[in-house]
Amino acid sequence: EPEVTQTPSHQVTQMGQEVILRCVPISNHLYFYWYRQILGQKVEFLVSFYNNEISEKSEIFDDQFSVERPDGSNFTLKIRSTKLEDSAMYFCASTPTGPFYEQYFGPGTRLTVT
């Protein structure tokens, strides 16, 4: 069964460094999302992406964040200058035919900022 994959599974970085989290959504999916979950807290929406552009973003998704779909398969989340409070699990998700369908989540990348 097709699945969303994410790399790396765990990333440790120093404050102020740039990180790129990578996701490979399911191949025929059209809508893509990033969420994050700080340890012990709710899953929070970051950004949605459709037709090669951001369709919606949350207040969390400030100028330090960017997303890109550089080719037909990868979907990346970049944090330009990481802060301690960026430490969280980051989940990528995708959905096939429209935004109002079930979302398929990847296993997540645990980002630790020291």
Add this chain to the structure above:
Amino acid sequence: SQQGEEDPQALSIQEGENATMNCSYKTSINNLQWYRQNSGRGLVHLILIRSNEREKHSGRLRVTLDTSKKSSSLLITASRAADTASYFCATAGSWGKLQFGAGTQVVVTP
């Protein structure tokens, strides 16, 4: 804001028993979804119920939706140890943005 909030926060039951958890939200929705998360892992979609539906079944899962009360419930029948996980409801807003509740931690003991 439209957010699912689950109740109870934690539930401990024995194998074979039913588990019921509730979710409330604040604004109108297109659909409401339930997800499961095993400790430290990704989210697994369980069931989606649209705003014009009142009840939906999938295997041992039964979901109800009451849009007049802005609430939903998830029932897991004949629970198994493998059902131990956190369960989240999520409301779908514009562009499919999901807003999650804090979740219900379910522990099923053999």
